[in-house]
Amino acid sequence: QESCKYTGMVEDCCCDYETVNVLNEEVLNPLLQELVTTPFFRYFKAKLWCDCPFWPDDGMCRLRDCSVCECPENEFPETFRKPSNVLRKEDLMCQEGKPEAAVDRTLDKKVFRGWAEVDNPWTSDDETDNSEMTYVNLLLNPERYTGYTGPSARRIWDAIYSENCPRYASGEMCQEKKVLYKLISGLHASISVHIAADYLLDEATNTWGQNFDVMHDRVLRHPERVRNLYFTFLFVLRAVTKASDYLEQAEYDTGNHEDDLKTQSLLKQLLYNQKLRAACPLPFDEAKLWQGQSGPELKQQIQKQFRNISALMDCVGCEKCRLWGKLQVLGLGTALKTLLSVEGDNHLNQPLQLQLQRNEVIALLNLLNRLSESVKLVHEMAPSVDKIVGQV
Ligand code: FAD
Numbered sequence: 001q002e003s004c005k006y007t008g009m010v011e012d013c014c015c016d017y018e019t020v021n022v023l024n025e026e027v028l029n030p031l032l033q034e035l036v037t038t039p040f041f042r043y044f045k046a047k048l049w050c051d052c053p054f055w056p057d058d059g060m061c062r063l064r065d066c067s068v069c070e071c072p073e074n075e076f077p078e079t080f081r082k083p084s085n086v087l088r089k090e091d092l093m094c095q096e097g098k099p100e101a102a103v104d105r106t107l108d109k110k111v112f113r114g115w116a117e118v119d120n121p122w123t124s125d126d127e128t129d130n131s132e133m134t135y136v137n138l139l140l141n142p143e144r145y146t147g148y149t150g151p152s153a154r155r156i157w158d159a160i161y162s163e164n165c166p167r168y169a170s171g172e173m174c175q176e177k178k179v180l181y182k183l184i185s186g187l188h189a190s191i192s193v194h195i196a197a198d199y200l201l202d203e204a205t206n207t208w209g210q211n212f213d214v215m216h217d218r219v220l221r222h223p224e225r226v227r228n229l230y231f232t233f234l235f236v237l238r239a240v241t242k243a244s245d246y247l248e249q250a251e252y253d254t255g256n257h258e259d260d261l262k263t264q265s266l267l268k269q270l271l272y273n274q275k276l277r278a279a280c281p282l283p284f285d286e287a288k289l290w291q292g293q294s295g296p297e298l299k300q301q302i303q304k305q306f307r308n309i310s311a312l313m314d315c316v317g318c319e320k321c322r323l324w325g326k327l328q329v330l331g332l333g334t335a336l337k338t339l340l341s342v343e344g345d346n347h348l349n350q351p352l353q354l355q356l357q358r359n360e361v362i363a364l365l366n367l368l369n370r371l372s373e374s375v376k377l378v379h380e381m382a383p384s385v386d387k388i389v390g391q392v
Helices: 017-035 099-103 105-111 152-162 175-197 212-220 223-242 244-249 257-271 276-281 295-315 317-341 358-381 385-390
Strands: 045-046 135-136 198-204 208-209
Touching: 017 223, 017 257, 017 276, 017 358, 045 099, 045 358, 152 175, 152 295, 175 212, 175 223, 175 317, 208 358, 212 276, 212 295, 212 358, 223 244, 223 257, 223 317, 223 358, 244 257, 257 276, 295 317, 317 358
Parallel strands: none
Antiparallel strands: 045 135, 198 208
16 A cells, blocks of 8 residues: 555656656657657548447437548558558468578567557457448547537446446555556546647637636546546556567558658657656556466456457447547557567467557557647646645
8 A cells, every 4th residue: 555655656657747747748749749740640540430339329429529520532641551561460470480580580679570460459449350440630630529428428437437447445455456447547537638628618609728627627636537647648658668669660651751751750769769768767667567376367357348448439429539539448458468468478488579550559659649748738737736646
C-alpha cells in the first residue's frame, strides 16, 4: 500500500509529474502533433457501422454531429490499398530453414520484416478482418464534443467498468489488477478532456471552444482520474520507446518520397530523443508485472477483459466517438501487446519478435498524441497538477 501513495512520481511509473510535463511540452507534443499530420499517420482503417455483439442496436447511431467523413478511394495512399505490401503469415514464421538467419546477427537485429497480418490477442478489431473497412482521414474528424450522451453512452462505460475492468479495492496490492482499470480510466479522462477542450458552446451561432466547467467536473476535480491519465500516457510512451527499433525500421511508404522521409525523420527524433532518454529512460517498468505464481492466469484474464472492451466499441452509438474509441482502444491493445505479450510468452523462453500491423502503429502513435494533448491541456488548465494529484 505504501508504494501506491503519491510521492511525486506518477503512480507505478518511473518519472515524476514535473518531468513529464516538461518533456511533453518541449519534446513530445510538438513532434507528435506534426507526426500525426503526415499521410502515413492520418489515415486510419476502421469498420464504422453498428454491429454490437452484446445488445440490440439502441437506435443511437447517426446522431447529428456524430457522423464521420470517410475518404474517397483516390485520397488515401495507394500503398495502403495494395495487399502485396503485407507479408503473409508464413513469411513471418520461424526463419530456421534459411541458413543466413541462423547465424547472422544483423538479420536478427532487423526487427521489421514487413507489416504483419498476425492477430493482436488483445483486441477484437484487426486491420485484416474483412474488406468492408473504410479509410478515414483523422484530421478531418477531430475528437471533440459530439452530443453523444445519456443512457447509450452511460451503458458503454458501465459495461466497461462493471464487467470488464472493475475498480480495484483501495488496499489492492497486485499491480496487474490495477493496470487495466488505470489504463481505461486514463483513456476515459483523456476523452473527457478532448470533449471539454473542443465543446459546442453555442449551438445557435455554432461557436466552439473550451468548456472549463466540463473539464473541471469530469476530470480536474477527480485527482485519481488525473493520475490515471498520466499513468496511461507513460504506459503508452514506454510501449513506443520499447518498439523503437521496430518502428525505426518499418516501412512508411505512401508513394510520396518527401512525405515518407519527413515521417521517418519525425519518428526518429521521437524514438531516440536524447532529452527524453536522459530524463525519463523507463517511463513504465513492465518487467515487474506477471512475476507471481498466478501471473500467466492473470494475464489471460486481463487479455480477455480487454478484448471485450475492444468489442464493446461496436456498441458506441455515435460514429465519430466509435472511430476514436476504436482507434484508441486498438492503440492501447497495441501497447499492451508490445509490453506484455512479446517476451516470455513462448515455452522456449526466447523473446518473440514484435510484429505489428500498419493500423496498430497508426493507432499507437495517434493515441500517444491524444494523451499528450490531454496531459498538456490538464497542465495548462489546472493551476497546479501537482496539487491536484497530491490531494488523495
Ligand atoms: P461519462 O463520461 O459518461 O462517465 C460515466 C461515469 O463513469 C461517471 O459518472 C463516473 O462515475 C465514471 N467516470 C467518468 N470518468 C471517469 C474516469 N476518467 N475514470 C473512472 N471513472 C470515470 N462524447 C463526445 O462528445 N465526443 C466523443 O468523442 C466521445 N467519445 C466517446 C467514446 C467512447 C468509447 C464512449 C463510451 C463515449 C464517448 N463519448 C463521447 C461520450 C462521453 O464519453 C460521455 O459518456 C458523455 O459525454 C456523458 O458524460 P457524463 O458526464 O455523463 O459521464
